[in-house]
Amino acid sequence: MVAANYTGGTVGVFPLTTDGSLQSISQLINFEGSGPDTNRQDKPHLHCTVFSPDQRYLFAANLGTDQLHKFTINDEAPFLVTGNPEAYTLEPGSGPRHLTFHPNSKYAYLINELSGKVTFFHYSEGHLEPVQYILSDTSEGVGGKGSADIHVSPDGKFLYASNRANTNNIAIFRINDSDGRLTLVGHQPTGRHPRNFIITPNGKYLLVANLNSNLIQVFEIDKQTGLLNEIPSKQITDIQRPVCLKFVLMNDN
Numbered sequence: 741m742v743a744a745n746y747t748g749g750t751v752g753v754f755p756l757t758t759d760g761s762l763q764s765i766s767q768l769i770n771f772e773g774s775g776p777d778t779n780r781q782d783k784p785h786l787h788c789t790v791f792s793p794d795q796r797y798l799f800a801a802n803l804g805t806d807q808l809h810k811f812t813i814n815d816e817a818p819f820l821v822t823g824n825p826e827a828y829t830l831e832p833g834s835g836p837r838h839l840t841f842h843p844n845s846k847y848a849y850l851i852n853e854l855s856g857k858v859t860f861f862h863y864s865e866g867h868l869e870p871v872q873y874i875l876s877d878t879s880e881g882v883g884g885k886g887s888a889d890i891h892v893s894p895d896g897k898f899l900y901a902s903n904r905a906n907t908n909n910i911a912i913f914r915i916n917d918s919d920g921r922l923t924l925v926g927h928q929p930t931g932r933h934p935r936n937f938i939i940t941p942n943g944k945y946l947l948v949a950n951l952n953s954n955l956i957q958v959f960e961i962d963k964q965t966g967l968l969n970e971i972p973s974k975q976i977t978d979i980q981r982p983v984c985l986k987f988v989l990m991n992d993n
Contacts, residue, residue, distance in 0.1 A: 749784030793845035801836040847920035856885035876911040877903040894943040898966035902934040938985040949982035
């Protein structure tokens with residue numbers, strides 16, 4: 741299990757036992773460097789860690805330095821190779837936050853919190869090639885953006901990204917079948933501070949955790965257009981400050 745530590749600016753590795761229990765930390769990787777001394781970019785802030793589809797690499801988004809770090813995975817300890825790891829440098833002031841891969845394993849999409857943009861990459865054998873930057877948060881001005889989460893629909897046809905701060909919506913993008921490029925379809929208003937959202941495994945529904953509204957909204961996905969239709973009768977209101985949603989796969993036992 742690999743954890744990104746935002747405040748400490750580190751990545752921690754925890755071996756697992758056969759029953760899934762955590763063992764003591766085996767690696768703690770510190771990051772150096774800094775960006776401009778503004779807007780939380782005065783030091784490293786690691787925001788997420790994501791395994792490549794082939795499980796050979798680990799990518800870590802560093803909001804504080806506008807970098808996406810890449811580590812090779814070892815078959816034996818230490819789990820991550822730390823000697824001069826590669827890093828992809830993004831647009832200044834981007835604030836990379838969360839990364840997700842397309843079901844075809846050829847495309848990757850990164851949401852940038854501070855710039856409000858999505859970065860689209862071609863992916864092959866551990867290499868990410870930036871192809872497109874497109875706005876998720878289309879509000880006016882440079883400050884006040886707060887893009888948060890990003891997911892691809894299970895059928896690979898649409899990309900969704902949440903925007904907080906003064907915007908509070910879900911951006912909807914169509915994914916080009918031939919090259920993976922994005923086209924903005926529209927925005928779906930949400931409650932306040934949609935920090936996280938999740939798509940059901942069957943691709944039928946999208947659930948949004950609205951931190952400051954104490955609300956989980958449920959939307960039905962139109963599989964032809966990608967647009968979202970809210971189902972008010974399904975929303976969850978008896979919850980305090982929801983932050984993250986995950987599905988648990990249960991066996992028959």
